[in-house]
Amino acid sequence: MFLVSTVSSPHLIWAADQDQMRWDKKYAMEKYLFGREAISFLKDHVDLLPKGHVLDLAMGEGRNGVFLAVNGFQVTGVDISQEGLKKAEALAAKQSATITTVVADLETYDIPLNTFDVIICTYYLQRNLFPKIAAGLKPGGMALIETYTMDHLQYRPRFNKAYLLEPNELLTMLPGLRVLRYQEVDTGQAAFASILAQKPQ
Numbered sequence: 001m002f003l004v005s006t007v008s009s010p011h012l013i014w015a016a017d018q019d020q021m022r023w024d025k026k027y028a029m030e031k032y033l034f035g036r037e038a039i040s041f042l043k044d045h046v047d048l049l050p051k052g053h054v055l056d057l058a059m060g061e062g063r064n065g066v067f068l069a070v071n072g073f074q075v076t077g078v079d080i081s082q083e084g085l086k087k088a089e090a091l092a093a094k095q096s097a098t099i100t101t102v103v104a105d106l107e108t109y110d111i112p113l114n115t116f117d118v119i120i121c122t123y124y125l126q127r128n129l130f131p132k133i134a135a136g137l138k139p140g141g142m143a144l145i146e147t148y149t150m151d152h153l154q155y156r157p158r159f160n161k162a163y164l165l166e167p168n169e170l171l172t173m174l175p176g177l178r179v180l181r182y183q184e185v186d187t188g189q190a191a192f193a194s195i196l197a198q199k200p201q
């Protein structure tokens with residue numbers, strides 16, 4: 001693992017360090033903050049995904065990436081938190097799976113072009129990543145994204161609105177990709193949207 005530190009402005013360096021410390025602190029416990037189980041939307045659609053190399057953006061403790069590794073995908077996870085990624089590696093090892101992890105700030109991370117069969121990003125909203133996700137997919141590759149919508153404010157009124165999706169917003173975020181599945185869900189405890197979209201061959 002290595003720390004990518006290509007930010008130039010002192011303010012950005014400070015912001016990235018703050019993020020890293022905040023998340024490392026949250027993850028510094030044995031319990032898995034987001035659980036060990038992959039999200040349902042991923043489990044439900046794993047059979048549609050083209051087998052090959054997966055990039056898991058903001059992998060956290062690895063619930064989704066490890067599920068894909070166990071299912072025969074070659075998985076690389078990127079996250080700003082080394083603590084989170086250590087837990088992801090431990091989760092993989094427990095299931096005799098292997099993942100590659102990269103500690104990096106997604107604000108400055110360059111996704112290699114036309115490289116991945118699948119890119120996933122769950123519960124991390126950085127809007128300027130979406131064009132990079134589309135560009136990082138191979139032709140025929142798929143993006144799977146899920147995160148909270150504005151409706152989630154009824155359950156977490158203090159959630160920062162900047163990191164919540166507007167209704168239908170995900171549908172507009174991956175131009176050029178074909179939407180295969182889309183949902184907006186309100187479980188009574190959380191509200192989120194999910195999308196599975198494919199880059200044309």
Ligand SMILES: C[S@@+](CC[C@H](N)C(=O)[O-])C[C@H]1O[C@@H](n2cnc3c(N)ncnc32)[C@H](O)[C@@H]1O
Binds near residue numbers: 023059
């Ligand atoms: C809510 S968690 C979601 C983790 C995982 N995707 C999941 O669904 O279980 C958000 C993740 O984003 C990561 N993160 C926050 N800011 C980041 C940044 N600038 N670059 C990379 N990762 C970041 C955090 O470390 C954390 O693991």
